[in-house]
Amino acid sequence: MKYVIIIPDGCSDQPIEQLGNQTPLQAAKVPNMDRVAAAGLVGRTDNVPLHFPAGSEVANMTLFGYDPNLYFTGRAPIEAAAQGIQLGAFDWAIRCNLVTIVDQIMVDFTADHISSTEAAELLSSFKGIVADSSFEFVPGVSYRNLLIYRGGSSAESPFNEDTRTRAPHDLTDLPVVDDYPRGPGSDLLVDLMQKCQTVLGSHEINLERVAAGKKPATNTWLWGQGRSPSLPSFADRFAIRGAMITAVDLLRGLAALMGWDRIEVAGATGYLDTNYAGKGQAAVEALDRYDIVCVHVEATDEASHEGRFDEKVKALERIDEHIVGPVMEKLSTFDAYRMLILPDHPTPCSTKKHSHGMVPLTVCGRGIASSGLVYSEAVAEESNLAFANGWEMMPAFIGQENWPKDS
Numbered sequence: 001m002k003y004v005i006i007i008p009d010g011c012s013d014q015p016i017e018q019l020g021n022q023t024p025l026q027a028a029k030v031p032n033m034d035r036v037a038a039a040g041l042v043g044r045t046d047n048v049p050l051h052f053p054a055g056s057e058v059a060n061m062t063l064f065g066y067d068p069n070l071y072f073t074g075r076a077p078i079e080a081a082a083q084g085i086q087l088g089a090f091d092w093a094i095r096c097n098l099v100t101i102v103d104q105i106m107v108d109f110t111a112d113h114i115s116s117t118e119a120a121e122l123l124s125s126f127k128g129i130v131a132d133s134s135f136e137f138v139p140g141v142s143y144r145n146l147l148i149y150r151g152g153s154s155a156e157s158p159f160n161e162d163t164r165t166r167a168p169h170d171l172t173d174l175p176v177v178d179d180y181p182r183g184p185g186s187d188l189l190v191d192l193m194q195k196c197q198t199v200l201g202s203h204e205i206n207l208e209r210v211a212a213g214k215k216p217a218t219n220t221w222l223w224g225q226g227r228s229p230s231l232p233s234f235a236d237r238f239a240i241r242g243a244m245i246t247a248v249d250l251l252r253g254l255a256a257l258m259g260w261d262r263i264e265v266a267g268a269t270g271y272l273d274t275n276y277a278g279k280g281q282a283a284v285e286a287l288d289r290y291d292i293v294c295v296h297v298e299a300t301d302e303a304s305h306e307g308r309f310d311e312k313v314k315a316l317e318r319i320d321e322h323i324v325g326p327v328m329e330k331l332s333t334f335d336a337y338r339m340l341i342l343p344d345h346p347t348p349c350s351t352k353k354h355s356h357g358m359v360p361l362t363v364c365g366r367g368i369a370s371s372g373l374v375y376s377e378a379v380a381e382e383s384n385l386a387f388a389n390g391w392e393m394m395p396a397f398i399g400q401e402n403w404p405k406d407s
């Protein structure tokens with residue numbers, strides 16, 4: 001049996017007036033997704049329990065069948081896994097954004113999409129301020145960098161579950177004064193943030209950026225802290241071998257933690273201009289070698305964050321044509337398969353933010369009844385196939401002979 005999961009990140013949305021009161025998913029011409037829906041079922045699932053922030057980190061963990069109440073420890077340790085950073089039992093990973101704060105307002109959580117080269121140079125200039133050798137700044141991609149705390153063999157960590165931080169993308173255009181880290185160990189984090197601010201204030205790279213009309217990286221913003229999560233491997237749980245195709249460190253990290261291989265595709269950008277056809281082709285080829293293949297596309301989420309519903313429609317159409325189509329064709333050459341399409345969480349273009357709530361899914365293949373429906377939020381809303389606990393969906397997708405069992 002072969003399994004494919006396609007995740008158009010944040011594709012779930014609300015009706016938009018300019019689209020004739022349709023959602024982007026309804027407005028998009030997605031014949032291949034509709035073929036999956038007609039041949040199979042449409043339902044819905046909730047990937048983010050209300051007490052977690054609505055974001056890809058919890059949503060995707062849930063989607064792959066891991067209860068975040070048991071396994072989620074923070075965003076940064078998942079990204080650390082993507083970079084191959086080993087975390088010991090008492091180590092912590094902390095996300096270190098380079099940001100632009102002006103007059104205590106979060107003007108840009110990306111520091112104007114600072115380049116990775118500039119970011120690496122800025123981070124290396126922080127070496128002098130880390131008096132405590134337990135801390136290490138690790139450059140990543142663009143504004144997305146990490147701070148690693150090495151606890152060694154000591155269980156006495158300055159941080160714990162009560163350490164509170166805020167995601168900087170939730171603070172855009174808002175005052176940050178009340179949102180610095182709080183709770184256990186926060187004094188260490190705030191102290192580092194202040195020292196970084198001093199270094200950044202007079203840094204040559206920032207002077208050059210300002211001269212070039214770009215926003216400077218005025219501050220670091222520390223958040224998303226956590227210890228390494230210990231996920232039972234996907235193969236141990238389901239006895240199948242998986243591969244992930246994504247341009248995003250969060251999904252790469254999740255794949256690493258689940259014990260999946262990662263397939264890198266040239267031109268996969270995590271943005272609207274990503275190489276859709278390359279991803280589709282990579283999935284087709286991977287199906288000869290793996291039992292389960294996941295293709296994650298960030299473009300739909302990025303379009304939503306920018307409020308560009310027309311671009312969201314286009315991204316969905318490209319996913320449909322270049323990924324869903326070729327993958328379905330390939331799947332039909334195997335004796336048995338199951339195909340699943342769903343976003344991780346909703347990202348309405350109207351709010352430009354991730355939100356809680358059910359997302360529509362469609363699934364077809366071996367043992368799944370045919371509904372004759374199309375794939376949309378509205379159809380999903382009417383369905384009695386619903387997972388209030390999103391982590392129960394994956395065992396159903398892989399485990400059950402007939403799905404749903406009582407159909």
Ligand SMILES: [Zn+2]
Pocket residue numbers: 009010055056059301344345
């Ligand atoms: Zn997402």
